Amino acid sequence: MEFGKVTAFMKATALEVAILTGHLVLYPSGMIAERLSPAPPPTTITPGDRPVILLHGFVDNRSVFVMLRRSLLRHGRDCVESLNYSPLTCDLRAAAELLGRRVDEVRARTGHAEVDIVGHSLGGLIARYYVQRLDGDSRVRSLVTLGTPHAGTTVAPLADAHPLVRQMRPGSEVLRELAGPAPGCRTRFVSFWSDLDQVMVPVETARLDHPDLLVHNVRVSGIGHLALPVHPTVAAGVREALDAGGPVAVGTREEEPGATSVA
8 A cells, every 4th residue: 555545544544533532422412302493484485495304324323413414504504404213223114214204294394395315324325215215206306425335335244133234235135126227216316435434345335326316426535434424525515515406417427526635
């Protein structure tokens, strides 16, 4: 490994350790039910200010989004909410159904026909299942995934005892379902993947590659898995992705070189 790559790897690892330490401190706060945004008067509803739902990853909770939530609120998003699914959940599909109920509740409360979703790791896969397999594309305008194993990850083989981990393995039944045809899917996907993500093995598995989907992949340099929902540069990229109103071409897989470089 070249010296520059070693240095980048060491910096990313140190940042991951620091973020993990901070996250362990915040974790208990994420188990407390969050205060939901009040319904706005009908005259204030605008299509460009859709509610945002944040969905955490495996064995995590909404506390992972403290920084991203703050960033979205500070830059004009009035309704940003998180969904905690139970750590005892054993089926990605059940979590996707729960997400669907939350989406409908938010839509009914706020008066918006559509929402945006940001999912970290497994959360992105749950949201994708809802969009592709449970007709969520009629309710979700944009889905942004952060370090999500779209093609499956081979990390930590000893963790296969957990059903959710098995569903994140390459070739699992869930991933085969998601790889199937999805004609006419209306949701716009933006997938952030990092070249130093040690949870996504190989790192390219976090790219979304599907011929029927409206996809834009964004490569992030210099940070690891835990930093994706925390780093301010990524937060800026997420805001830009959510604010972009236009569609991209079906099956698009281009990158934005340097747009999210944090090295």
